[in-house]
Amino acid sequence: xxxxxxxxxxxxxxxxxxxxxxxxxxxxxxxxxxxxxxxxxxxxxxxxxxxxxxxxxxxxxxxxxxxxxxxxxxxxxxxxxxxxxxxxxxxxxxxxxxxxxxxxxxxxxxxxxxxx
Amino acid sequence: xxxxxxxxxxxxxxxxxxxxxxxxxxxxxxxxxxxxxxxxxxxxxxxxxxxxxxxxxxxxxxxxxxxxxxxxxxxxxxxxxxxxxxxxxxxxxxxxxxxxxxxxxxxxxxxxxxxx
Numbered sequence: 106x107x108x109x110x111x112x113x114x115x116x117x118x119x120x121x122x123x124x125x126x127x128x129x130x131x132x133x134x135x136x137x138x139x140x141x142x143x144x145x146x147x148x149x150x151x152x153x154x155x156x157x158x159x160x161x162x163x164x165x166x167x168x169x170x171x172x173x174x175x176x177x178x179x180x181x182x183x184x185x186x187x188x189x190x191x192x193x194x195x196x197x198x199x200x201x202x203x204x205x206x207x208x209x210x211x212x213x214x215x216x217x218x219x220x221x
Numbered sequence: 222x223x224x225x226x227x228x229x230x231x232x233x234x235x236x237x238x239x240x241x242x243x244x245x246x247x248x249x250x251x252x253x254x255x256x257x258x259x260x261x262x263x264x265x266x267x268x269x270x271x272x273x274x275x276x277x278x279x280x281x282x283x284x285x286x287x288x289x290x291x292x293x294x295x296x297x298x299x300x301x302x303x304x305x306x307x308x309x310x311x312x313x314x315x316x317x318x319x320x321x322x323x324x325x326x327x328x329x330x331x332x333x334x335x336x337x
């Protein structure tokens with residue numbers, strides 16, 4: 106049973122380009138969470154999605170960032186017109202049900218975005 | 222709002238020595254508490270969690286943590302450090318354990334170094 110798969114592992118973008126980060130949850134998991142880890146910081150919640158629904162996007166920057174979790178395929182975190190401050194590690198986590206506490210989240214290995 | 226404070230961004234111990242990583246939280250409701258470990262360039266792995274019940278929680282790799290409500294603490298300990306324990310450790314609290322699908326609030330992390 107594969108874990109949470111994130112790709113790419115490393116992504117380099119020039120300022121102004123778009124970054125697309127993909128997350129495939131564990132088999133049987135229908136809840137996906139995205140977190141961002143800035144250098145020397147803990148993880149900060151960005152968005153929580155279920156299939157075809159954004160449940161909580163209170164941690165998402167208001168501009169340039171969007172997320173989706175379509176009926177088929179992985180969840181996508183999209184960053185338009187990237188700036189150097191977007192350089193960070195982006196982690197995805199999934200859980201099998203609406204309450205992750207009985208299981209904890211399962212995290213992917215992250216995508217490390219570098220904006221040059 | 223919930224918050225987590227990890228005292229000491231870096232902790233250094235000798236191999237075989239006691240490991241103590243400190244975590245204090247603030248919460249207006251009974252918290253759900255977690256410790257995660259992150260090895261270089263990897264995702265977060267759940268070490269242990271406290272939800273309800275016994276306040277001394279045992280996790281993987283010989284780690285344990287004790288929930289002390291009166292001290293609002295959830296310190297992580299291991300009796301004897303091993304070189305392979307060198308990593309970054311994150312304490313986390315749930316935002317609202319009564320609400321399904323809520324995010325985790327992370328501390329800034331503590332880097333553990335183990336010397337021979």
